[in-house]
Amino acid sequence: xxxxxxxxxxxxxxxxxxxxxxxxxxxxxxxxxxxxxxxxxxxxxxxxxxxxxxxxxxxxxxxxxxxxxxxxxxxxxxxxxxxxxxxxxxxxxxxxxxxxxxxxxxxxxxxxxxxxxxxxxxxxxxxxxxxxxxxxxxxxxxxxxxxxxxxxxxxxxxxxxxxxxxxxxxxxxxxxxxxxxxxxxxxxxxxxxxxxxxxxxxxxxxxxxxxxxxxxxxxxxxxxxxxxxxxxxxxxxxxxxxxxxxxxxxxxxxx
Amino acid sequence: xxxxxxxxxxxxxxxxxxxxxxxxxxxxxxxxxxxxxxxxxxxxxxxxxxxxxxxxxxxxxxxxxxxxxxxxxxxxxxxxxxxxxxxxxxxxxxxxxxxxxxxxxxxxxxxxxxxxxxxxxxxxxxxxxxxxxxxxxxxxxxxxxxxxxxxxxxxxxxxxxxxxxxxxxxxxxxxxxxxxxxxxxxxxxxxxxxxxxxxxxxxxxxxxxxxxxxxxxxxxxxxxxxxxxxxxxxxxxxxxxxxxxxxxxxxxxxxxxxxxxxxxxxxxxxxxxxxxxxxxxxxxxxxxxxxxxxxxxxxxxxxxxxxxxxxxxxxxxxxxxxxxxxxxxxxxxxxxxxxxxxxxxxxxxxxxxxxxxxxxxxxxxxxxxxxxxxxxxxxxxxxx
Numbered sequence: 160x161x162x163x164x165x166x167x168x169x170x171x172x173x174x175x176x177x178x179x180x181x182x183x184x185x186x187x188x189x190x191x192x193x194x195x196x197x198x199x200x201x202x203x204x205x206x207x208x209x210x211x212x213x214x215x216x217x218x219x220x221x222x223x224x225x226x227x228x229x230x231x232x233x234x235x236x237x238x239x240x241x242x243x244x245x246x247x248x249x250x251x252x253x254x255x256x257x258x259x260x261x262x263x264x265x266x267x268x269x270x271x272x273x274x275x276x277x278x279x280x281x282x283x284x285x286x287x288x289x290x291x292x293x294x295x296x297x298x299x300x301x302x303x304x305x306x307x308x309x310x311x312x313x314x315x316x317x318x319x320x321x322x323x324x325x326x327x328x329x330x331x332x333x334x335x336x337x338x339x340x341x342x343x344x345x346x347x348x349x350x351x352x353x354x355x356x357x358x359x360x361x362x363x364x365x366x367x368x369x370x371x372x373x374x375x376x377x378x379x380x381x382x383x384x385x386x387x388x389x390x391x392x393x394x395x396x397x398x399x400x401x402x403x404x405x406x407x408x409x410x411x412x413x414x
Numbered sequence: 415x416x417x418x419x420x421x422x423x424x425x426x427x428x429x430x431x432x433x434x435x436x437x438x439x440x441x442x443x444x445x446x447x448x449x450x451x452x453x454x455x456x457x458x459x460x461x462x463x464x465x466x467x468x469x470x471x472x473x474x475x476x477x478x479x480x481x482x483x484x485x486x487x488x489x490x491x492x493x494x495x496x497x498x499x500x501x502x503x504x505x506x507x508x509x510x511x512x513x514x515x516x517x518x519x520x521x522x523x524x525x526x527x528x529x530x531x532x533x534x535x536x537x538x539x540x541x542x543x544x545x546x547x548x549x550x551x552x553x554x555x556x557x558x559x560x561x562x563x564x565x566x567x568x569x570x571x572x573x574x575x576x577x578x579x580x581x582x583x584x585x586x587x588x589x590x591x592x593x594x595x596x597x598x599x600x601x602x603x604x605x606x607x608x609x610x611x612x613x614x615x616x617x618x619x620x621x622x623x624x625x626x627x628x629x630x631x632x633x634x635x636x637x638x639x640x641x642x643x644x645x646x647x648x649x650x651x652x653x654x655x656x657x658x659x660x661x662x663x664x665x666x667x668x669x670x671x672x673x674x675x676x677x678x679x680x681x682x683x684x685x686x687x688x689x690x691x692x693x694x695x696x697x698x699x700x701x702x703x704x705x706x707x708x709x710x711x712x713x714x715x716x717x718x719x720x721x722x723x724x725x726x727x728x729x730x731x732x733x734x735x736x737x738x739x740x741x742x743x744x745x746x747x748x749x750x751x752x753x754x755x756x757x758x759x760x761x762x763x764x765x766x767x768x769x770x771x772x773x774x775x776x777x778x779x780x781x782x783x784x785x786x787x788x789x790x791x792x793x794x795x796x797x798x
Contacts, residue, residue, distance in 0.1 A: 191428070228421045235425060347432045349464030350477040353425045 160212035163268060164203045164275045165261050165292070166196035166233060168224045172281045181381060185282060190223060195277035197236055197345035199338040202307060203275045204237035204346075210309050215268060216241045219260045221250030225363060234356035235348035241361040242268060248366055254287035255373045261288070262295030264364055272333055273307075273315070274298075278340040286337075293335035301328065302337040417715075423483055427490050433459050434494040440763055443495055443621075447766055450620045452574060454529070457500050461529040469504030474511060474523050476504065481656060481718040485663040489714070492667030493674075495763055497770070499570070499622050502660045507532040508653045509579060509599070513641030518601045521577065531571040534604065536580035536627070537650065538568045544783045546647065551629060552585035553600060560639075562600060562608075562632040568777075572611050572625035578602045580629070581646050597646035601638045608632040618769030654779075655731040659717050661778045662731075662738035665771065666710040669742040672749035672767050673703050679753050690752070699748045706741040713737055729791045736784035739775040746771050 174188035192200075200216070207214040216238035218224050225245025234241055244260055252260070265271050274296070279286040293300035305325065306318040314331040320339050348356075390407070394400045408414045419427075437459035446453045460466050469484050470476020484504065491501050503526050510522040510532065522532045542548035551564025562582055569578075580600045604611070610628040641649045680691030680700065690696050717730040746767045750757040757764050775781050 228424070231421055232425055232428075344436075347429045347436075347459075347463040348425065349429065350422075350426055350468055350479060350483075351464060353422050353429070354477075356425075357422070 160207075160210050160272045161215060161268065161270055162203045162207055162212050162273045162275065163215045163217050163265055163271050164196070164200050164238065165217045165288070166200065166277065167193040167280045168218055168220055168229045168233075169193040169280050169282045181384065190229070192232055192236065193277060194281040195279060195338075195340045197277075198340060198342050199275040199277045200233075200236045200238060201343045201345040202304075202338050203273075205343070206273075206307055206309075207239070212272070214239045215271075217243075217261060217264055217268070219244040219246075219249055219257055219264070219366075220252065221245065222247060224249075227357075230361050231353065231356040234359045234361075235352040237346065237352070238359070240359055242364055243361060244364045244366055246366045253283070253373055253376075254285050254291055256371045258288045258291035259295060259371045260366060261292050263367060265292075265296060267364065274333075274335045276335065276337050278303075278337060289335050289337040296333070296335065298333050298335050299330065300335045300337065301330070303339045304336045305339050305342045307336060419482075419486065423486055426483065427486060429463060430465065430487055430490045431494065433463050433465065434491065434496060438494065438496050440495055443497070443763065443766070444760070446621045448620075448760070450623075452623070453497060453500065453621055456496060458529045460500060461527070465501065466503050466526060466529065468501075470507070470523075470526070471511065474519065475527055481659070481721040482715065485659065485714055485718045488660055488663040489667040489670070492664045493670040494667075495671055497621050498661070498664035498668070501664075502657075503532060505653055505657050505660055506535070508656075509649060510601075510640065512652060513599065513649050514601065515637070515640075517637070518640060521601075525576060531575040533577040533579045533601075534569050534572050534575045534627070536566050536569065536578040536602070539565055540567050543568075544780055546581075546650070547596075549581055549583060549597060551580065551582040553582040553598060554585035558636075560600065560634050560636060562602060562629045562634060564629050566627040566629070568614070569611075569625045569627045570622055572604065572627050573613060573623040576604055578604055578627070579640060581650060584644075595644045595647075597650075598643045599640035599646040599649055600634055601640050602629075602632060602634055606632050606634070616773075618766070619773060655727050656721060658731040658735040658778060658784075659714060659721070659727070661774060662710070662717075662734040663714045665738040665742035665774055666707065666714055668767050668771050669703070669707050669710060669738075669745040672746040672764050673700075673707060675762075675764055676700070676703070676749035676752040683754075696752060699752060703745045703748050706745050710734075710738045710741055729788045729795075732779070732784040732788040732791075735779060736781055736788065739771075739781060739784075743771050743775060 168190055170185040170188035171191045172194060176184040176187065178184065203214050206212065214237065216233050218233065222245050223229060225243045230241055242264055244264060249260065265274055274292065276289045289302065290300055301317055301319055303320040304317055305320050308316050310316040310329050314329050317328045317330055317336060319326045319328065392400050392403050405414065437456045442453065457466065464477060465487065467476035468487060469479050471478055488501050492498050507522055507526060511519055514522060526532045537546055539549055539551060541550060551562065551566065554561050562580055564582065580602045581597050582600060583596045608630040609632055612626040614624045614626060616624060677700065680696050681689055683690045713734040717727050717734045720727050720730060746764065749764045750768050753762055753764055756762050759765060
C-alpha cells in the first residue's frame, strides 16, 4: 500500500505582518510546511504504521520547494520518502496548475492507494487543490476527514465531520482525502527525526508537459470591516445593566 | 567567522517553539507560579518531543548533540517565557551517567525518560555554600550497611525527586588528609527512613520547590556508592563549566523575553500623545538592553564553540555566567522600568522574570566565586 501526502511549502502565518488597514503582508514570513499539512502527514503516518504502507510526501512549487531545508522540514514529520517538483515555472502556481502537476506525479509514483491533503493552504486558502486533483485522477474526494483506518474487508473506513456530527464511509479503491485541520495533533519533530530526515530518499521530478487553462485572477477585495455600534451600557444597578445587555443582545438576534 | 546556525538547529528550534506554543502559554506559567506548582504538563510535552533527553548519550535513550545546540534550546525556552529548570537534564545527570553503576544509571534514566527529575543534587549545606569542601554530612559503616547523617539545604526538587546524589565525608576521617579526597557520592532514595524534607519559602522560583533536607542515620548499601570512594568532590566537578554556561544561556533567554515584552510595550503604550518608545530616555534603555543581550549571546556562543572544539573554558564559562547573570538582571530591571506600574504587578510576566533572575547571581556559583575563578586564572595566564 502506498499513501501519498501532498503538502505545500508556504509562508508561515505567524511571521505575517498585519497593517493598520488589515492588509496581511507575508513577504517577510519564513517558509515552512503549510500550517494544516502536518495534520495530513500525521494522519498518513498513523495509517501507514497500522497498515504497513509506505508514506510518500509530494510537493510541487518554485525552487524553494526543493531546498535542503524544505526537504528536511517535511521528512522530519514522519514521511518515508519525498518526491518534489521544484521549478521556476511553478513559482506562485495556483490551484489548477498545482493539481495537474500533482496528479501527474501521483501517476508517476504508481500504485498509489490514497492521497491525503491538508485542509487548505495558509496563504491562498482556496481549498481547490484536492478537488481538482481528484478530478484529474478520476478518484472520489472526501473532505473534512477526521479519521481514516483500515476496514475489516481491507478497504478504508473514513470518518468525516458533517455539520455538528460525523459521517462514516467505506472506501474501496483509491481516493483523495482532504484532512480536517483538527483531525489529529501532529507530532513535534525531535532531534532524531530531524537528523534522520537528511538521510531519507528524495526524488526530484520535472514538470513535464502540463497543459492547464488557469483562470486569471483579475481582482481581489477584502471584506468590509463591520461597523461596531459602540453602545455603552452604564448604571449603578449592575443587575439592571446585565438585564439591559441581555435584552439588547436578544434584540440583535445574538442570543 | 560564521554566526549562522545549521538547518538541523533551525528545525529543532522550530520544534521547541511548537512545544512552547502548545504547552507553555503565559496563562499556564502564571497559574503555576501563583499556585507554586511544578509545570509538569510542559515537562511532559518537552519529554514527548525528546527535548529533555537532548545531549544524553544514545545508549541511555537520548540524542547526542553539541554544546551549541544545547545552549540554543535553553535560550529558546526561556526566551518564550518558560522556566529555565525544565531543560538541561543531560548536564544535571552527567555525574550519574559517568560514575553510576548500571542499576543507578537505569533508575536515574527511568526518572528522566518519564519526565521526572533524575535526582536531587545533595551538595549544599548551611555551612557549605560556595565552599563545598566544608560539607559536614557524614557516612559511616556499621554491620555491613552505610549510614548517612547531616543537613542539606537549598535542595531543588526535593519534594518531587525519588533519589538524591548525596555528597558526604567519611565519619571515620581516614581519608581527610586532603580535603578534596574526603568525600564520596551516595545514591540515596528520598523516601528512605531518616529523611526529613522541609520546603523553604522564597521570593521567586515558585514553580520549583527548594528545601531543607535532614538526614538522620539514613541507611544505604555499599552498592549505593557512586563512582570511587573518596573521589566524590572531583566527580562533582566534571560538569560545572558546561552547567554554568547553560545557566548563562537560560539567562540570555530570560533577558530576551523581557526585552521583547518591553519593546511591545514601548511601541504601544502612549503618554503625552505618543508611544513612550519615541522618548529618548526609553530609547536609551532599549539600546543599552540590546547591547547587553548581544554581548551575552556572543559570550555564550563563543564559549560553547570552544567546548565543542575541545578547548579549555574555565575562564570563559565563569565570565559568561557572571556577565549573563548580572546583565540579565539589569535588562529585566530596565524592562520593568519601561512597563512602569503595571510591570510591578503579577499580571505582567516581567515581574516574574525579575524575581526569578535574581537568584541566578547566587546559585550555580555566586558572582563573587565567578570573579574568583576568572580573576586568578586571567592573572595566572598573564604571568606565566
